[in-house]
Amino acid sequence: MLRRRRPLMRAAVVGGGAYYAGKRVQQNRQNEADQEARLQALEQDQYAAPQQQQYAPAGGGGISDASMAQLEKLAHLREAGVLTPEEFDEQKRRILASF
Numbered sequence: 001m002l003r004r005r006r007p008l009m010r011a012a013v014v015g016g017g018a019y020y021a022g023k024r025v026q027q028n029r030q031n032e033a034d035q036e037a038r039l040q041a042l043e044q045d046q047y048a049a050p051q052q053q054q055y056a057p058a059g060g061g062g063i064s065d066a067s068m069a070q071l072e073k074l075a076h077l078r079e080a081g082v083l084t085p086e087e088f089d090e091q092k093r094r095i096l097a098s099f
Contacts, residue, residue, distance in 0.1 A: 063096075067095050067096075067098070070095050071092060071095060074088055074091050074092060074095075075088075
């Protein structure tokens, strides 16, 4: 009788281990599927949201032609040595702040 119990015990241990391993595999697959679904939902939300404009429109908020002309004159004066770099920077800041 003792001989018969050992193979049954061994089969029960092996079967229990296989059952547990199968359950873990199934649980991991379910976790991966849930994670993939969440990622897809986030991607859809990101692409469905309207893109906000990050920069000012090119036509309306630029430097005027008069300001550009003043900056060019200042650059020529700096190159000629009439203005120091500090004076040039100060005048440039004033012009750029005015618009």
